[in-house]
Amino acid sequence: MTIHHFKGFGGVRLEADISGDENDPAILLVHGAGQTRAVWGTVAEGLVQAGRRVVSLDLRGHGGSEWPEGGRYDLAAHVEDLRAVLAQLGSRPVVVAATFGGWIASIALSVDGSNLAAGLVLVDMPVRSDPQVAKDIGERLRKVGTKVSDWDNRALDGVDLDAVSAQLLDAGPSLKLPTLVIRGGISWVRQAEGTKEFDKSLPDAEVFEVADADLLVMTDRTEALLAHLLDFLERKQPRTANEFRAGSDARTLRDAMGCFATGITVVTALGDDGAPIGLTANSFTSVSLDPPLLLVCIAKTSGTAHRLREAEHFAVNMLQTSQQPTSNRFAGKGQDRFAATAWHSGETGVPLLDGSLGSFECKRHAVHQGGDHFILIGEVVRAQYEPRRDPLLYFRGKYRRLHFA
Incomplete structure (x- = not known):
C-alpha cells in the first residue's frame, strides 16, 4: 500500500491509500461525512484480493487530507474535489461511494460521467437526510472506530441539507453509466422520501436491498456488500479481456x-x-x-x-x-x-x-x-x-x- 496525494479544488491536498497491481481495473472508494478512508479497510482488502487496484480517498477535512483554512465544506467544493481526482487518475475507475460520499459522486458524475468513471456504486445513500438519523449514524460510526479528531467538525455544517434532495433528483437522469445502488432492506435509507423516485430516474441501474441490514450495509453486512460489489464489477468491468476470432460476432470486433x-x-x-x-x-x-x-x-x-x-x-x-x-x-x-x-x-x-x-x-x-x-x-x-x-x-x-x- 502506498499513500498518494491529489490536488483538489482550490489547491486543497487530498490524501489516499493505493493498493493492488497498477494493471488491474481501478476502484475509487469515497467515504461518508464523519468518516475516513479507514472505514473501507475490509472492503478494500477484499477488492485487492479479487484483482482490483483500489484508491481509497479521504475527503477534504477528513483523515489525512487537508483541512481548508477557510472552512469551505459545501457540496460544490467536494464535487469539484472528486472530479479533480478522477482527472488525475490514469484510468477510469468504478466509483464506490457511501452515504454523503454518494451525494458527492452522484452530482460529480452527472456531467460527463462516462468520461470520468467506468461505473458508480452508491452504498447506503439517502436521497433526503433526516437530521436526527444523521446524528445517530455519526454516533454509530464512532463506535466502530472512527474518531471525532479524525475529521473537522465544521465539515458537517457546510452542506445545505434542504437542497440536496432536489440536486440528486436532477442528477439521476444524467448518470448515464452502469450504476449499482445498495442499501439495507429495513433501514431508514430505504424508507426515506425520494428514494424510489431517484432509483427510477437512473438510466442504467441495478438496485439491491440487503436483508437484515438495519442501519448501514457498510458496517452491518460488509460481506454481503462485498459480494454484490464483486458481482457487479465482474459483469460491468471484467478483469479478463474480451476476444474476437474470425467468424465470431462482428460486434466484438467493433468494440x-x-x-x-x-x-x-x-x-x-x-x-x-x-x-x-x-x-x-x-x-x-x-x-x-x-x-x-x-x-x-x-x-x-x-x-x-x-x-x-x-x-x-x-x-x-x-x-x-x-x-x-x-x-x-x-x-x-x-x-x-x-x-x-x-x-x-x-x-x-x-x-x-x-x-x-x-x-x-x-x-x-x-x-x-x-x-x-x-x-x-x-x-x-x-x-x-x-x-x-x-x-x-x-x-x-x-x-x-x-x-x-
Whole structure:
C-alpha cells in the first residue's frame, strides 16, 4: 500500500491509500461525512484480493487530507474535489461511494460521467437526510472506530441539507453509466422520501436491498456488500479481456476497434447537381507528407457513398468539442444536414463547416476497395486549422473530450 496525494479544488491536498497491481481495473472508494478512508479497510482488502487496484480517498477535512483554512465544506467544493481526482487518475475507475460520499459522486458524475468513471456504486445513500438519523449514524460510526479528531467538525455544517434532495433528483437522469445502488432492506435509507423516485430516474441501474441490514450495509453486512460489489464489477468491468476470432460476432470486433480513441470528421463534397453532400466519419488518417496524402474510409451503404467516390474534390472537416450536434446530424438520416449547419465554399468549391477545428481540401488521388467500405485517398491542396480549439473525440462508442490534470 502506498499513500498518494491529489490536488483538489482550490489547491486543497487530498490524501489516499493505493493498493493492488497498477494493471488491474481501478476502484475509487469515497467515504461518508464523519468518516475516513479507514472505514473501507475490509472492503478494500477484499477488492485487492479479487484483482482490483483500489484508491481509497479521504475527503477534504477528513483523515489525512487537508483541512481548508477557510472552512469551505459545501457540496460544490467536494464535487469539484472528486472530479479533480478522477482527472488525475490514469484510468477510469468504478466509483464506490457511501452515504454523503454518494451525494458527492452522484452530482460529480452527472456531467460527463462516462468520461470520468467506468461505473458508480452508491452504498447506503439517502436521497433526503433526516437530521436526527444523521446524528445517530455519526454516533454509530464512532463506535466502530472512527474518531471525532479524525475529521473537522465544521465539515458537517457546510452542506445545505434542504437542497440536496432536489440536486440528486436532477442528477439521476444524467448518470448515464452502469450504476449499482445498495442499501439495507429495513433501514431508514430505504424508507426515506425520494428514494424510489431517484432509483427510477437512473438510466442504467441495478438496485439491491440487503436483508437484515438495519442501519448501514457498510458496517452491518460488509460481506454481503462485498459480494454484490464483486458481482457487479465482474459483469460491468471484467478483469479478463474480451476476444474476437474470425467468424465470431462482428460486434466484438467493433468494440475492440472502439478502444482506439479517434477524432471525428465530416467528409463533404458537391453532388452531381452541385448540392452539398456530407457524412460523419472517424476512420481518418494521414498517409504521406510528400506528396501530401490523407485517407478516409466510407461505408458502401451510405446514401452519399457513390457521389463521394466519384467526386473530383472533397473536404475533411475535423470537429471540435462544441460540434457534437453536427456529428450527430451528419451521421443521421431524414434531414437536410446543411440547412442546419453553417458552412461556406472552399477554394475548390467544396463545403467547409464553419467553426471546425480544421479542414483539408483535397483532390481525389485514388480509391481502393476495403470490404464493406472503400478507402478514399485525397491529395491535400489546402489545409487550415484553429489551434485554440479542442477536438471532439470518440472512444468506446461515446463522445469524449480531452481532460487535463
